[in-house]
Amino acid sequence: MGVESLIQYVRTSSVRTDIIGALCPGAKATNELLSAVTASESAIYDALSNLEGRGLVTSMDDRWRLTGTGRLVADTIHRQQRLEELFAVDSQYWESHDTSVLPQPFRCRLPEVDDYTVIRGTQTDINRPVREVVSRVESVPHCDVVSPVYHPEYESAMPDNDESRLVVSCAVIDEMLETESVSLDINRFEETTVRVTPVPYALAVADNWMIITLPELDGAWPSAKIISETDGAISWARDLFTHLWEDATPVEMYLDGH
Template identity: 80%
Template sequence: MGVELIQYVRTSSVRTDLIIALCPADKPTDELLSALDASESAIYDALSNLEGRGLVTSMDDGWRLTGTGRLVADTIHRQELLEDLIAVDTRYWEHHDTSVLPEPFRLRLPEIDDYTVVRGTQTDINRPVREVVTRVESVPRCDVVSPVYHPEYEAAMPDTPDSRLLLSHAVIDEMRNSETVSVDVDRYTETEIRVTAVPYALAVAEDWMILTLPEIDGDWPSAKIVSETDAAISWANDLFARLWTDATPIETYLDAL
């Protein structure tokens, strides 16, 4: 599907509204005329142009999307969801690196449809850390991805059979090479630990998810995305499952060093 076809539709509010209106189901012409905020002549002209582009087709009693029209409608819907996602906190998305996420999950980011960005302030610089610790301490189980070592997170992590902890290679290497930091593997008697290369943080429980992306300049940020929607939690669970499947058990990783 050519990009110019999508652009053609989106450069006209009437064409866009028609495509979206026909996306759920075919509609009679009179229903389209009453549903759209445009003149009859503008609607008829847009329908004719869309039909000429192979996006809609006329029926005896109305209009329907073609297969191409359906794909365009789906793309426009995803674009609108992405615009809504960014609009919640434009500053966050401008300054954080989304390229570190696997492409399939980058494309699914609009599923985080209702979220809050938790930032530190001059009077409460530790607010993001406290947000994570409070949530993790309050649940019987959770899955956590940790690309950097943080003793407060380690202390808060529940030790239960249903919890899983995924550490980055960098965390293990830092602990091995530091005289002041050491991984307390014995602390976790039930939580399974694996190791992988990962440049972002993630925590997900039954009722919430927290995502931490690095800043564009490479610095590790304090700002965190927090969401409690089912769609966001599902997105986070799927991302964790992908990382977990490809990760190495910590015992195997340490034995190989």
């Protein structure tokens, strides 16, 4: 039975799923499992026998533990459950926005963005998301920002110091060089380090919050933004920024090439 089939086998039974989950912290005696899993004794014994038969759990000295295969299956199920929890907060958002713009390793880590809020513009308050970003950026001494489009309010709010970093999309710089419709003032940032790279999403991360903006599936640039203040979300955002930052070109080098 393949790994996917094993995962499906476990998840099609709440008893099997609960047993696998109960054994994640470590081995348990049979009586401990009977207390930890909400099911009849016969159902638990039957599930244990079947899980053992498929190489997911093993019994030693009347203590049940996960096998190596069982541990990998348990980890996968845990990630699936966290992803389901992510969707449950605001399923409409995930259905209408393009997550493919994120690097694959960071899509896999999206469940780390837990306990988040989606800030949307409304007919009566279309600028609410912009105000939320500006308010948060202005309130912190430093932050890291990824800007795929030019927005004068964001530029004005961005702190200028040696602890802040800014990644600007190539498209913004190119338009600035080709036309007068964009007036991004790179010289405004005397201390903030600025780099340039192609980027299809917006990101801002500070010590106590993160904000990400993904494009809509129809290609439109959205106003809806995900905001989270959890440690997991902030760590995810910092790693994503670092991933982008390391491959970006210093703005001075980019301008020299043009």
